[in-house]
Each structure stands twice: as C-alpha cells, then as structure tokens.
Amino acid sequence: MIDQPGYLLSQNAFGRLVFTGKDGEAHEGIVPVRAFPITAPDTGIALVDQHGHELAWIDRLSDLPDALRTLIERNLISREFGPEIKRIQKVSSFVTPSIWHVETDRGETAFILKGEEDIRRLTAPTLLIADSHGINFLIRDRFALDHHSRKILDRFL
Incomplete structure (x- = not known):
C-alpha cells in the first residue's frame, strides 16, 4: 500500500509524479492506472513506472489522506479522456465506416466509426465505442438513451 511507512509519493517541479520506495530508490514519471476505470473507478489503482512495472497498489482512493488522494x-x-455519449444525433451511414454526430457530457462532437467491432459491450447496458483516432466514448446505459439514439445504436449492434 502507498500509505505504509517508507513509501513516498510526491510531485516534482515539472509536475511529474515521483515514487520513492522502502529501498530509497526514486522513480520519476509514475502513472496511476485504474484497474477497472468504468465499473469501479475508485478501487484498484496501480502506480506504474515508465516501463509498465507496478510499484504500488492502492485498494481504495477513499482510504488515502486527502492531499495524496x-x-x-x-x-x-x-491522463484519462473518456467522454460519455448522452445522445446520438445522426450517423452518415448505417454501414461502416460512418461519421457519428453525438452529444457528450463534454459537448457536441463527431467521430468516425471504422467498424462494428469498435463497439464493445462491457456489461449488459454499458458500451465502449472507439473512434478512428483511438478515443473511447462511453455509453453508460444504452437503455437510458432517448428513443432516436437507441434506434440508431441498434442498427450497429
């Protein structure tokens, strides 16, 4: 755990995270990574070095002191940019590739869906749509979308 004696997490003058372990070795450029970013965003966070090696594990963010959290x-x-789709306004075509015009929690945008395989089911109501640039758009509950949006989405599922 990160809050055990002998561990230290700080931010340097350049804004990069620095992790110092019990051995006293400092690792710069640490990245926090969520194990389950959609289904359990506040549990299971790894602190990973630049080579992808896990240095520390945090069970729950809420267990950490306020400043560290x-x-x-x-x-x-x-690090994370994952807009949530609130409404599908229109699509250019019902065959792929197609241009999707959507309303997200961060405003209106358009993206290119290369293929139906870029729409992934995470849980029963939750979908993740990857655009042609690798940006992931989340639909938290496809059944909660308006009728028009569900009708468009059903054509691709």
Missing part, C-alpha cells in the same frame, strides 16, 4: 485523482483526470 487529490494528487492521484488530478493525475488520473489528466
């Missing part, structure tokens, strides 16, 4: 949350937010 805020530092990790800020880094998670800056």
